[in-house]
Amino acid sequence: MILYTPLSETDIFPYSEEAFKSRQCVTYQGKEMYVEQSEDGSYQLLQLLSTDPQDFLDDRFTPGTVFR
Amino acid sequence: MNEDKSKKEDQNQNDQSNPSSLVQKIQQLGQSNVPQAPDSNIHVLSIIGQVEGHVQLPPQNKTTKYEHLLPQLIAIEQNPKIEGLVILLNTVGGDVEAGLALSEMIASISKPTVSIVLGGGHSIGVPIAVSTDYSFIVPTATMTIHPIRLTGLVIGVPQTFEYLDKMQDRVINFVTHHSNIKEEKFKELMFEKGNLTRDIGTNVVGTDAVEFGLIDEVGGVTEAMKKVNELINVNKDREGKVIQ
Numbered sequence: 001m002i003l004y005t006p007l008s009e010t011d012i013f014p015y016s017e018e019a020f021k022s023r024q025c026v027t028y029q030g031k032e033m034y035v036e037q038s039e040d041g042s043y044q045l046l047q048l049l050s051t052d053p054q055d056f057l058d059d060r061f062t063p064g065t066v067f068r
Numbered sequence: 069m070n071e072d073k074s075k076k077e078d079q080n081q082n083d084q085s086n087p088s089s090l091v092q093k094i095q096q097l098g099q100s101n102v103p104q105a106p107d108s109n110i111h112v113l114s115i116i117g118q119v120e121g122h123v124q125l126p127p128q129n130k131t132t133k134y135e136h137l138l139p140q141l142i143a144i145e146q147n148p149k150i151e152g153l154v155i156l157l158n159t160v161g162g163d164v165e166a167g168l169a170l171s172e173m174i175a176s177i178s179k180p181t182v183s184i185v186l187g188g189g190h191s192i193g194v195p196i197a198v199s200t201d202y203s204f205i206v207p208t209a210t211m212t213i214h215p216i217r218l219t220g221l222v223i224g225v226p227q228t229f230e231y232l233d234k235m236q237d238r239v240i241n242f243v244t245h246h247s248n249i250k251e252e253k254f255k256e257l258m259f260e261k262g263n264l265t266r267d268i269g270t271n272v273v274g275t276d277a278v279e280f281g282l283i284d285e286v287g288g289v290t291e292a293m294k295k296v297n298e299l300i301n302v303n304k305d306r307e308g309k310v311i312q
Binding site for chain 1: 088089092093095096097107108110111112113126127128136140143144153
């Protein structure tokens with residue numbers, strides 16, 4: 001499908017807020033991070049908010065890790 | 069030997085007993101193990117996407133929230149183990165006051181700070197980039213310099229105009245005080261016509277930013293790490309002298 005219109009993309013395909021509602025910023029094991037809650041209630045790490053470069057090499061905090 | 073073997077077996081068992089974590093790691097990072105290293109004395113602060121300030125942006129925007137960064141900057145200042153800070157910038161700009169707040173915080177940190185502009189350091193990214201002790205830009209990165217703009221409902225046009233004018237002066241003052249660019253040159257770039265098709269302003273590319281005195285040097289990770297270590301040593305020497 002090709003659209004040729006002066007409208008912005010979001011006017012035609014509005015973003016659903018629902019998809020982002022499950023995301024939140026939490027502190028877990030002393031590290032601040034963005035997590036997304038899955039349907040089964042577990043949390044998946046999206047982004048680690050840290051200034052320590054070594055935290056990003058920590059196995060426990062690799063992006064995509066699931067916390068139960 | 070036997071101990072080694074049993075350790076290996078243990079590891080194998082661990083890997084097998086927890087296959088989901090291994091699969092996850094491969095899915096997310098494309099590898100099964102990441103290298104481990106001791107604590108770092110240099111911390112990294114990345115400012116990516118839009119600088120989010122007073123207004124919460126819709127969730128599909130990639131943002132850096134300044135309320136997250138301010139406590140981290142204080143923590144970096146207070147922690148004696150941290151000796152230097154590298155700022156990674158790839159931002160399209162954002163809230164002026166949030167950006168200025170970050171810039172002032174970075175500028176007033178006592179520890180050596182170095183910034184690298186990667187990709188883009190546009191609009192409010194410019195004061196953040198120059199706020200560090202020494203700034204780098206990669207050759208392909210660009211910085212857009214343009215007048216401050218406002219969207220949305222405006223109540224009291226003359227007052228708002230004056231407020232915006234003062235805000236712009238604050239940005240100009242900050243940049244000219246923290247870099248080698250002259251005020252006239254910066255204003256000239258800001259109000260230049262013909263560079264951004266039908267808009268006023270200039271898109272400054274890596275080497276040009278250095279030529280204008282906005283950024284100190286063209287370079288990437290190697291140069292930045294070398295510089296921050298050099299500044300840390302200068303800092304240590306100075307502290308040593310004070311004690312004697």
